[in-house]
Each structure stands twice: as structure tokens, then as C-alpha cells.
Amino acid sequence: MKDVAQQALDTATARGATYADVRVVDIRQRYLSTKNMQTGQVRDSESLGIGVRVIARGAWGFAATDDLSRNSVDRVAARAVEIAHASALCKTKDVLLAPESKIVDTWYAPCRIDPFSIPVSSCLDLLLKVDAELLKVKGVTLAEAAMDFRQIDQLFLSSLGSEIHQVKTQTGAGFAATSFSGNGIQRRSYPNSFGGQYQTKGYELVEELDLLAHAPRVGEEAVALHQADQCPQGVKDIILDSSQLGLQIHESIGHPIELDRVLGDEANYAGTSFLTPDKLGKLQYASEIVNVVADATPAHGPGLGTFGYDDEGVPAQVTPIIQNGLFVGYLTSRESAAALSLPRSNGAMRAEGWNRIPLIRMTNVSLLPGTWKLEDLIADTDDGIYMETNRSWSIDDRRYNFQFGTEIGWEIRGGKKTRMLKNASYGGITTEFWNSCDAICNADYWILWGTPNCGKGQPMQTMGTGHGAAPARFRRVQVGVAYGSG
Amino acid sequence: MLTSAQASALFEKVLKYSTAQETEAMISAVSHALTRFANNTIHQNMAEEEVSLSVRAVVDQRTARASTNKLDEASIRQVCESALALARLEPPDPELLPMPPAQAYRGVDRFDPRTADVTPQERAEVARRIIARATKDHLTAAGVVSQGAYSTSLFNSRGLHAHHEETMSEISVTMMGSSSSGWAKETSPKWQELNPEALAARAAEKALQSREPRELEPGKYTVILEPSAVLDLLGFMMMDFGGLAVAEQRSCFTGRVGRKVFGDNISLRDDVYHPLQSGAPFDGEGIPRQRVILVEHGVVKNLVYARQTAHRLKAEPTGHGFPLPNEFGEMPLNVVMDGGKTSVAEMVRSTARGLLVTRLWYIREVDPYQKILTGMTRDGTFWIEDGQVRHGVKNLRFNQSLIAMLNEVEAMSPAQRTSGEETFDMVVPAMKVREFTFSSATKF
Numbered sequence: 001m002k003d004v005a006q007q008a009l010d011t012a013t014a015r016g017a018t019y020a021d022v023r024v025v026d027i028r029q030r031y032l033s034t035k036n037m038q039t040g041q042v043r044d045s046e047s048l049g050i051g052v053r054v055i056a057r058g059a060w061g062f063a064a065t066d067d068l069s070r071n072s073v074d075r076v077a078a079r080a081v082e083i084a085h086a087s088a089l090c091k092t093k094d095v096l097l098a099p100e101s102k103i104v105d106t107w108y109a110p111c112r113i114d115p116f117s118i119p120v121s122s123c124l125d126l127l128l129k130v131d132a133e134l135l136k137v138k139g140v141t142l143a144e145a146a147m148d149f150r151q152i153d154q155l156f157l158s159s160l161g162s163e164i165h166q167v168k169t170q171t172g173a174g175f176a177a178t179s180f181s182g183n184g185i186q187r188r189s190y191p192n193s194f195g196g197q198y199q200t201k202g203y204e205l206v207e208e209l210d211l212l213a214h215a216p217r218v219g220e221e222a223v224a225l226h227q228a229d230q231c232p233q234g235v236k237d238i239i240l241d242s243s244q245l246g247l248q249i250h251e252s253i254g255h256p257i258e259l260d261r262v263l264g265d266e267a268n269y270a271g272t273s274f275l276t277p278d279k280l281g282k283l284q285y286a287s288e289i290v291n292v293v294a295d296a297t298p299a300h301g302p303g304l305g306t307f308g309y310d311d312e313g314v315p316a317q318v319t320p321i322i323q324n325g326l327f328v329g330y331l332t333s334r335e336s337a338a339a340l341s342l343p344r345s346n347g348a349m350r351a352e353g354w355n356r357i358p359l360i361r362m363t364n365v366s367l368l369p370g371t372w373k374l375e376d377l378i379a380d381t382d383d384g385i386y387m388e389t390n391r392s393w394s395i396d397d398r399r400y401n402f403q404f405g406t407e408i409g410w411e412i413r414g415g416k417k418t419r420m421l422k423n424a425s426y427g428g429i430t431t432e433f434w435n436s437c438d439a440i441c442n443a444d445y446w447i448l449w450g451t452p453n454c455g456k457g458q459p460m461q462t463m464g465t466g467h468g469a470a471p472a473r474f475r476r477v478q479v480g481v482a483y484g485s486g
Numbered sequence: 487m488l489t490s491a492q493a494s495a496l497f498e499k500v501l502k503y504s505t506a507q508e509t510e511a512m513i514s515a516v517s518h519a520l521t522r523f524a525n526n527t528i529h530q531n532m533a534e535e536e537v538s539l540s541v542r543a544v545v546d547q548r549t550a551r552a553s554t555n556k557l558d559e560a561s562i563r564q565v566c567e568s569a570l571a572l573a574r575l576e577p578p579d580p581e582l583l584p585m586p587p588a589q590a591y592r593g594v595d596r597f598d599p600r601t602a603d604v605t606p607q608e609r610a611e612v613a614r615r616i617i618a619r620a621t622k623d624h625l626t627a628a629g630v631v632s633q634g635a636y637s638t639s640l641f642n643s644r645g646l647h648a649h650h651e652e653t654m655s656e657i658s659v660t661m662m663g664s665s666s667s668g669w670a671k672e673t674s675p676k677w678q679e680l681n682p683e684a685l686a687a688r689a690a691e692k693a694l695q696s697r698e699p700r701e702l703e704p705g706k707y708t709v710i711l712e713p714s715a716v717l718d719l720l721g722f723m724m725m726d727f728g729g730l731a732v733a734e735q736r737s738c739f740t741g742r743v744g745r746k747v748f749g750d751n752i753s754l755r756d757d758v759y760h761p762l763q764s765g766a767p768f769d770g771e772g773i774p775r776q777r778v779i780l781v782e783h784g785v786v787k788n789l790v791y792a793r794q795t796a797h798r799l800k801a802e803p804t805g806h807g808f809p810l811p812n813e814f815g816e817m818p819l820n821v822v823m824d825g826g827k828t829s830v831a832e833m834v835r836s837t838a839r840g841l842l843v844t845r846l847w848y849i850r851e852v853d854p855y856q857k858i859l860t861g862m863t864r865d866g867t868f869w870i871e872d873g874q875v876r877h878g879v880k881n882l883r884f885n886q887s888l889i890a891m892l893n894e895v896e897a898m899s900p901a902q903r904t905s906g907e908e909t910f911d912m913v914v915p916a917m918k919v920r921e922f923t924f925s926s927a928t929k930f
Contacts, residue, residue, distance in 0.1 A: 033813055036734075039576050040813030044568050045553040049536065061606075062532040066555040079533060086521070086606035087528040090614045120575040128577070141735045144813065180735035185854045265524045267628035267667075268660040269907060271847075271864075274929070355534040392850040394883075396862045401883055401928035403860050405852050423853065427883070427926060458522055458630045459532075482852040482860060482885050484925050 001026075004068050005157040008052045011077035013159055017054035017084070019097065020077075021158035023311060024050045024068075025354035028153075030116060033146035034127040037135065040144075042120065049354035052080040058094030059087035064355035098337035098345050100314055102161040107308030110298065111169040111202035115149035118203050123147050126206075127175075130215050134177045137219030139226075145175035146195065147206060148452070154311075162313040170304060170464065171205040172198035172452055175215065177222040186225035186422065188407050190214045192243045193390050198450030198464060201302040221408060221420075228420040231409050233480030237384035238426055239377060239473045242441075244406055245367065246449035246467035247390045252430040253285075253292055254365040254465065256399040257321055257329070258348075259336040261360075270456045271397025274430070275327065277340060285327040286434035289370055292322040294331055296347060296363035303466020304450040305363035307350075312358060314347035321365065325435070333360050352461035359457050364448065366468030370440025374471050377439050379415040385479055386410040386417060387424045392482070395430075403427035405482050425482035433474060441470035487602070488515040488537060490649040493639035496539065496557070501643065503563040506543035506570045508585045510642040512770075512809060514538050517602070518634030521609035526617045526627055528610060542810060543569035544585065547578035549811050583794055588645040591774050594759060594767050601653035601677040602635040609633070612682045616659055619686035625693055627686070629659040633677050640772045650766035656905070657682050660865060661689040665930070666699060666878055668692025669845055669865035671714065673905040675764055692844055692866035696878025701927060702869065704882060708840035708896075709922040710833045710870070713904040715846045716917050719888055720821065721909020722851055722859055727756075727780050728806075729791040729799055730815025738857045738889065739786050746784045748892040751826070754781040756790060756806070756818035762903040762913045763820045770809035778804050780818060784893075792816040825915030826898030833897050833918040835873040841922075842868040842875055846884075849908050857888040862928065882924040894920040 005022045012020035026048045033040035050073060051064040061084025065076045127145040134143035149171055156164040174196015176189040191197045191209055199205050240248060256273040260266055275283070286292075296305055296316035307316055312334050321329045331348035332340070349358035378386065392405035409424025410417045448468040455462055488496075493513045500511045519533040539562065540553035550572035554565045609631040620627035633655040640648040657680050658671035670688040672680050711719075723738065731737035739747070758767050758775040767775050771793055779787050791799065792807025795815050806816040834842060844866030852858040863881045870876065899916040 035813040038579060038581075039811065041811055042550040042572050042576055043552065043811075044550075044572060045540075047538070047555050049555065059528065060531055062530070064532070064534040066536045066538075076535075083519075083531045083533060083606045086610040087531045089607065089610045090523065090528040090617060092525070092527045120572055124576060178736055180740060180855075182741070183855070185736065263525070264626065264628065264662075265529055267524055267626075267662060268522075268630060268658055268669075355536065357530055357532055392852045392860065394848045394850045394860045394862065396881060396883075396928045397847055397864055398928075398930060400930070401862065401881075401926060403883060403885075403926075405860075425852070429929070458530075458632075459518070459520055478926075481925055482858065484885060484923075 001155050004050060004073055005155055007070065008050060008073050008077040009157050009159060011074045012052055012054045012081055015078050015081040017056045017081050019055040019159055021053050021156065021313065022050060023354055024155045026153040027353055028151045030149045032120065032123050032127065034124065034131050035144050036142060037128055037131045039124060047353060050076065051354045052077045053357060054080045054084050055095050056081045056084035057088035059084050059091045060095060061087055062357045095335060096338045097334040098342060100160060100334060103309065103313055104163045106165040109168040109200045109306065110302065113203040115169065115171050115203040126211065130175045130211050133212060133215035134219040137216065137223055139179050139223035140177045140219045141180045142178035148172035148195065156313055158313050164309045164313055166308050168200055168307065169202050170198060170200050171202055172196055173206045173209055173211065175211060177219040179222045179226065181226040184226060186222050188218045188222040189389055190218045192449060193407060195452055198304055198452040199302045200304060200306045224420060225408060225422045228422040231421040231424040231480045233484055235476050236479050237381055237473060237475050238477045238479060239381065239384060239386045239471055241388040241471050242445060242447045242469045243449050244387055244390050245469040245472055247393055247451065248404065249365055249367055249467045249469060250451050250465060251393060251395045252399060252402055253321065254362040257331050258360045259330040259332045262330065263336055263339060269458050274398045274400055279327055281328055283327040284325050284435065285322050285431055286325040287437045288325045289440060290322055290325050290434060290437050291368040292365065293368065294319040294321050294363050294365045300364050301448040301468065303364035303448045304452060304464030305466040310347040310349045311351045312345065312349040314345045317346045319346040331360050331362065336360065350463055352463060356461045359461060361463045362465035364466030364468060367440065369443040369446045369470045372439050372441045374441050374445055377441060377473055378412055378417055381412045381473065382414060384412040385421060385424060386412055400429050402430065403481055423483055426477050426479045427481040428477055433477065436475045436477065437472055438475055439473040441472065445470035487517055487635045487637045487651060488513060490639065493649060497641040499562050500541055500566060504543065504566040506545050508544035508643050510542040510585055512540040513639040516634065516636040519609065520630055520632040521613055522630050523613045523617060524628035526620055528613055531606065539565060541565050541569045543573045545570060545573050547580060547582050548573040548576045549582055550576060551811065581794065581798060583797055585642040585644045586646055586772060586793060588647065589772055589774055591648060591767050592759065596652040596675045596764055598653045598676045601633050601655050604633045604677050616682055616686040619690055620661055623690045623694060625661045625663050625690055627659060627661055630656060632656040638766055640768065642772065646772045648768040648772045652764060655680055657685055659685045659689040661693040663693045663697055666693050666696040667865045671905045673911055696866050696868060699878035699880045702879040702882065704924045704926050706921045706923050708837055709919050710830060710840065710842045711917045711919060712830065712844050713902055713914050713916050714906040715843045716914045717904045717912050718846050718849055718906040718908035719859060720912065720914060722849060723857060723888055724821065725817050727789050728815045728817050729789040729801060730795045732789055733799060738855050743786050743789065745786060747786050747889060748781060748784040749895055750783050751895055752781055752784050752892050753824040755779045755822050756820050757822050758820040760820065760822050760913060764911065765820055769805045769807045771807050773803050773805040773807065775805035778818065790816050790818050819910060821912040823901055823914045825901035828897040829899055830916050834870055834875060837870045837873060840870045842870055845906065852885060858885060859888055860885045880930055881928045883926045884923060885925045886923045891919055891922065896920055
């Protein structure tokens with residue numbers, strides 16, 4: 001593959017590119033699913049191709065192909081330069097990149113058990129057993145389970161002389177029970193909704209999740225929700241479980257700190273951000289107990305945002321985002337770092353595959369643990385709701401006004417978790433909400449969640465991001481908003 | 487893009503290597519380019535091409551799929567073997583049907599050579615003209631200019647052969663002022679049918695008209711939803727029209743088929759042959775797509791059925807299935823809604839107090855059975871009073887049952903091909919709706 005990448009690089013520079021990088025990416029995926037004790041999807045796929053990104057005449061061009069023959073690679077590299085020349089017809093200034101060093105390295109993400117080595121029959125057997133456990137619960141009308149394995153093998157070459165080979169293995173697994181009662185549909189999922197838990201590791205994740213053990217409880221909760229009281233409307237303290245808090249971080253911290261959004265690059269689709277540069281180092285984003293980092297290094301854990309180098313050849317880094325509540329950092333690319341006169345990119349450029357340009361994407365954007373035990377936090381709450389597992393999520397295009405629904409809620413009265421609540425939801429304004437955080441659970445409760453389905457860009461790219469969180473309490477939050485008057 | 491003959495040659499190789507009892511191959515080819523601009527400059531500009539082969543093998547009532555974009559002989563052999571090996575590791579599915587035999591298709595002409603051959607320079611020139619309009623109005627433009635071509639071919643070892651070629655083009659524009667924004671978007675199989683100047687003008691006018699937006703108390707309001715807003719809401723209901731979704735009680739139409747669910751003026755059908763539609767005239771198994779009346783005068787009349795769902799439910803397949811194996815079943819993808827005769831301007835004139843909504847954003851399903859959706863207004867939300875648009879308002883969050891909304895439609899415009907950002911293109915009208923629920927406001 002190095003020959004192919006080098007050829008593309010040589011052609012691009014010979015055609016006038018002042019900078020070029022090339023990614024040859026080979027992605028292998030296996031997806032297995034079951035439904036009501038029958039197999040759903042059983043599929044393998046692989047996709048190999050080359051993407052050539054250039055700056056020529058001061059503007060960007062990118063071209064990609066799956067045909068790796070010599071003629072095709074020459075053609076696609078020349079096409080990238082031709083596209084850059086077209087971009088230059090409509091530029092206001094030349095592209096400027098923050099400096100970066102030449103890097104030659106190979107990096108493998110830790111993976112203890114290659115998921116592709118596990119017989120498909122064993123995987124399906126486990127998923128079918130999960131279905132069977134769920135269907136034992138009277139009232140469960142739909143049982144679904146799935147596993148998702150991915151291996152990404154990428155070679156990156158750039159005209160800086162960098163040559164970086166990375167291999168990452170990602171695994172996802174989970175299940176859901178749905179119950180239709182005649183006048184409503186309720187659902188419970190494990191360990192998270194929308195596919196379960198995803199991490200950059202091997203089949204060991206599936207073993208750690210112990211899917212089968214959780215199936216009876218999840219099925220019973222799905223059915224019990226029909227008889228539960230409706231989540232009240234009003235203002236209450238809420239405690240979010242770590243998975244819901246992970247998505248809260250994703251939507252109301254992770255996206256606003258993407259510097260391309262801040263600078264307007266995503267205005268036509270994903271939107272912009274309220275976090276304009278004048279707020280850096282000045283905005284009290286959250287209460288003083290809140291500390292958030294963007295950490296792509298393996299030391300943070302096996303998140304979907306863990307890697308050795310980003311897709312511009314910048315090493316993985318730890319970037320403080322919120323320190324004691326103060327907003328202190330963005331996620332950057334080399335170009336956006338230069339726009340803000342930052343000395344270096346913090347390495348957040350990631351592409352979905354060989355046929356997409358890298359964009360600024362979340363790495364592992366995580367809330368650092370606090371000091372509380374969950375039982376103490378509940379005991380300390382007089383009138384609140386404990387909400388678990390996301391059901392719906394929505395936020396405006398500058399990331400102020402958000403609303404989340406969760407699969408299940410539990411009323412907290414006088415320091416005790418009491419009745420189950422259905423259709424639990426809450427909403428607010430980002431900075432007001434984060435400034436209302438007054439307690440975060442300790443490291444024992446901290447889980448690094450994977451969000452495998454983050455969409456951004458035109459054409460759309462789907463990316464996996466990581467979000468570590470322990471349950472946390474937020475004071476005086478608007479609850480029951482989703483069912484207010486619909 | 488591949489011709490039918492090129493795809494057939496590839497399938498011959500698949501047949502040579504496949505030892506499955508039955509074999510299906512889906513061969514897709516795409517050539518696509520997209521020029522993206524923001525801050526009045528082209529900042530991303532890309533082109534891609536790919537040919538991929540997806541093989542489905544059947545053995546002893548088991549089926550599985552393997553896909554690749556490596557098309558050398560060894561890789562084709564490998565993908566055939568992988569599909570078969572996967573299938574052998576599954577438990578048998580007693581409901582799995584034999585692959586369908588050859589089908590007859592009604593042709594649709596959606597390939598335009600001119601659209602396939604648009605150059606990067608031409609896309610840049612369109613972006614330049616849009617940006618020129620922004621500069622003239624002291625606005626900042628962002629958007630995309632995109633075009634391409636694709637082909638999809640489906641074959642199976644029982645003689646089925648379906649082939650479709652199509653071109654696509656798209657322009658979307660966001661114009662931003664210091665306190666407001668406007669948006670417009672258009673798609674077509676034909677590049678020359680797009681009108682960049684008109685789109686730029688519409689987006690710019692919305693940005694200019696909504697300057698200095700005022701706050702509005704959340705509550706129930708009469709709203710005029712432009713077609714893109716209608717489209718992005720309706721998209722959240724389409725999976726519910728699947729026969730399997732209803733059989734599995736995960737559809738909002740569970741227990742409601744044959745009943746009057748919406749107002750008298752709501753009629754909806756799926757029609758891939760409609761002149762404003764796009765897409766192939768066959769489904770993921772090669773079954774010809776049928777025209778299906780989904781809703782007639784508010785009554786849910788029919789569902790759509792993949793072949794396997796139809797067999798299970800003793801219905802006729804309608805040609806709306808996804809490629810097998812899958813757990814979703816089917817859904818309508820070529821939706822046409824009956825419109826009315828009232829223009830948006832006439833809707834505004836007849837409104838004493840209400841809102842005009844350009845588009846909606848980040849819509850998500852809050853409740854699957856009541857079909858409560860939440861989301862935000864975006865890029866041009868206006869206050870109407872005494873029959874006139876008065877001023878822009880700050881964006882609002884809605885929580886609204888789509889079922890309830892489609893019982894409160896007071897007027898509709900003629901239906902038009904419409905594109906949004908949450909769902910696929912459809913043919914839908916603008917709507918004037920009573921009692922639309924906004925639950926909170928944002929800061930801009």
C-alpha cells in the first residue's frame with residue numbers, strides 16, 4: 001500500500017500541490033443482529049480505497065477512488081489538484097496550516113480478542129439467547145440484539161514526510177426490549193440505547209457486558225413502564241445516569257467546542273456554535289466542580305475517540321476543555337488552529353473512510369469524575385428524578401436549547417429512590433444547565449461510553465466518539481417538557 | 487457508473503465462483519462530487535468514485551451477505567465464499583423464501599448525461615454566483631453545489647436482472663446576517679433544472695427579513711410550514727407504513743390500519759413513477775415497486791410489503807423491501823402527498839396571528855405511538871399578524887404529535903418536489919396548521 005500512497009503523493013506534488021496527504025484505508029466490518037429469536041442481519045463488508053487531499057493555488061481539493069491501479073491513482077491525484085484549482089476560483093485568502101512535525105510510526109489499538117476470530121455461530125447463539133430471555137417476560141413484544149465489529153487499517157502519508165500506519169478494532173453490542181400495550185410503546189435497552197456500548201477494543205467488550213445476565217431486568221422494566229406514572233412537569237433536581245450524561249456531554253459540550261463550527265464552516269448543515277472565540281478563557285461554562293477534557297490518548301481508555309494520530313498526522317493529545325467550570329479549549333484542525341493563531345492543532349481531524357475528507361470531530365470528550373457515591377447522592381436529594389438511558393435527543397443549531405427524553409425515570413423523594421416514571425424528559429439552555437451541576441459521582445461510577453453514530457458534514461460522515469461520565473446531579477431543571485402540551 | 491452489460495459481466499464472475507444453492511448480487515457504482523462553501527469561500531471540495539459488489543448466498547434455508555469494493559478475481563471469489571460461509575453458520579429460517587424469478591420493470595428515465603459531466607470549474611462558478619449575491623446584500627454565504635451519477639444492478643441465480651441509472655444534483659444555500667439567517671435548497675436528477683440565483687435570492691431575502699428577531703412566548707400557534715418543514719416531519723412516519731412494523735407492533739399505525747387517523751384533507755401515496763420522484767423502480771430483492779395509496783382522506787388504507795413480509799401476512803408484495811437479510815422489512819421511499827390550491831402568500835393573508843416556518847432542525851421522535859416529535863425552527867421564522875409577515879422571531883422548540891398535527895391542517899399549497907435535511911426527498915405541499923405546540927425558545 002505504501003507504493004500506491006507514495007505514487008499519489010508524488011503525482012499531486014508534481015501537479016503543483018504545495019501540500020498533500022494521502023490515506024489508504026481498508027475497513028472490514030461484521031454486523032450480526034437477531035430479532036424475536038430469528039437472525040436479522042448477518043453481513044460482512046470490506047471497503048478499500050485511497051483519498052488524496054491537496055492544497056494547490058492556496059485552496060483545498062480532494063479526490064478518492066477504490067481503484068488502486070497505477071493509472072487510477074495518478075488520475076485521482078491529478079483530479080484532486082484540478083479540484084483545488086477550481087476552489088481557488090472562489091477563495092478569499094490562501095489556506096494556512098498550523099505547523100506540524102514529520103512523524104513515522106506504527107500504532108495498534110489494544111485488542112485482546114479479535115472479534116473476527118469468534119465464530120459467527122457463537123455470536124448468534126448468544127444474541128438468540130438474549131432474545132429468548134427477553135421474550136420470557138410476558139408483555140415483551142419485540143426482542144432485538146446485535147453485535148458490530150469493525151477493523152480500520154489506515155496508512156497516512158503526507159508531503160511533510162510523515163508515514164503513519166494505524167490499526168484500530170472497534171466492537172459494539174447491546175439489546176433492547178420493546179413492549180406494546182394497546183395504547184403505547186415502551187422500550188428498555190442494555191447497556192445503552194441505539195446499539196448498546198461501543199469501544200475501541202475486541203470481543204472482550206462483549207464478555208464484559210454480560211448481556212444475558214441483564215436481559216430479565218431489562219425486559220421486566222420495558223413492560224412495567226406501561227403501568228408507571230407519567231413523568232411530572234415542572235422544575236426538579238435531576239440525576240443523570242452515566243450513559244445519558246455521556247450524550248448530554250456530546251451534544252452540549254462536544255459539538256459546541258468544534259472550532260470549524262465556531263468559525264462558520266458547518267453553517268449550512270450541522271450549524272455553528274455559541275462558543276465564539278471571545279468566550280475562550282472567559283466564559284463560566286459550568287459550575288466549578290465541572291472539569292471536561294478531550295482526550296484521544298490510550299491512557300484515557302478504549303474510547304471510540306482513542307487513536308495514535310488524527311487524520312492529518314497530528315499525535316493524539318489531552319486538551320482541557322472546561323477547567324473548574326471555565327471554558328478553556330476547542331477541538332481543532334491544523335487550519336482552524338492557524339486561524340486562531342494557536343501554535344499547534346490538538347489533533348481532532350477524523351474522516352469516516354477513504355472517500356471523505358477529515359473534519360474536526362470529537363475524540364473522547366469526557367467529564368472527569370467527582371467525589372460522590374451514587375447512593376449518597378440519592379440520599380442527599382430531596383425532590384428529584386433519576387433518569388436512565390437516552391430515548392430522544394435534540395438541540396438547536398448553535399447548541400443552546402436542548403431537550404432529552406430517557407427510557408426510564410425514578411422519582412427521588414426524601415433521599416430515597418421511589419416510584420418508576422415513564423416518558424421522563426428534561427430540557428434547558430446549555431450554560432444554565434451545566435452551571436446547575438452540584439455533584440458528580442466518583443471514578444467507581446465512571447464509564448467511557450461510545451457514540452457510534454455522530455453525523456456531520458456534507459456529504460454526511462458518521463463518526464464514533466467517546467464520552468466518559470459518572471452520574472451527576474443538576475439542580476432545578478425543567479422536566480416533563482416533551483409531553484407538556486403535545 | 488456501470489452499464490447494464492458491464493454489471494452483467496461482473497455477475498457472470500459471481501456465478502462462476504458461487505457454490506451457494508441460490509446467489510444474488512447487487513452491484514452499485516457511484517461517481518459523485520460536492521463543492522462546499524462557507525464564509526464566502528470554497529473551503530471543501532471533493533470527488534469520489536466507487537464500484538461495490540454485494541453477494542447474498544442461500545443454503546439450506548439460511549442466508550447471509552458479504553460485500554466488497556475489491557473486484558479482482560480473487561476478491562470476487564472471496565466475497566462469494568464469505569457470504570456462503572456466514573450463511574452456513576446461522577440457524578435455519580423456516581420462513582426464508584426462494585429468490586424471486588425474473589421480473590418485468592416499467593422503465594423510468596432519470597439519467598441526464600449533462601449532469602454526470604459537470605466539471606469542478608462549473609460547480610465553483612455556481613458557488614461564486616451565490617457568494618456574489620451574499621456580498622451584494624452584506625451577508626455571509628454557506629452551502630453546497632453537488633452532482634453525480636450512480637447505477638444499481640440486481641441479479642440472482644433464478645434469472646432476475648434489474649438495472650437502474652440515475653443522475654442527481656443539489657444546491658443548498660444558507661445566508662447569514664449578524665442576527666439572522668435564511669436557507670433554500672433544491673435537488674433534481676437534472677443539473678440544468680436547478681436555479682442557483684433563485685435559491686440565493688430566497689435565502690438572502692429570508693435572512694434580511696428576519697433581522698433583529700424578537701422573542702416570542704412559547705405556546706400553541708397557527709403555523710405555516712413551508713414544504714421543507716412538512717417534509718422533515720413526515721419523514722419520521724414513513725417506517726410506520728411498513729407491514730412488518732405493524733405486525734411487530736412497533737408502528738404508530740398498530741391497531742389503526744383501516745381507521746381514520748388524520749383529517750379529511752390528508753392523502754398520501756407512494757409512487758416511484760411520479761415525474762417529480764427519483765430512485766429505482768425495484769426494491770432490494772428486485773421486486774417491481776407498485777404504486778400504493780397509503781392514506782386516503784385521512785384513513786390509513788394500505789401498508790407496504792416486502793416479499794417475505796407479504797408471504798407471512800398473506801398480502802401481496804408491493805416492492806418496498808430492503809436488501810435481505812434485514813430486520814426492518816420495508817418502507818415507502820417515493821412519497822407523494824396530495825396538495826391544495828392555496829399559495830403560501832394566500833395562507834399568510836388569511837392568518838390573523840401566527841408563524842411562518844422556513845425549515846425545522848434536529849427533529850427526533852419523543853413518543854413512538856403518539857408520534858410526538860421535537861425539534862427546532864431554523865433559518866427564517868417569522869411572525870404574522872393581520873395577514874402580513876411582520877418580523878423575524880427567535881427560534882423555538884416544538885413538541886408536537888404528528889398525528890394530531892395532520893388533523894389540524896387548514897390549507898395546503900400544490901405539492902412540489904422538496905428536499906430537507908432530516909429525510910429523503912418527497913413531493914409535499916406547504917401547510918397551514920392550527921394549534922402547533924412550541925414549548926420553549928432559544929437565544930437567537
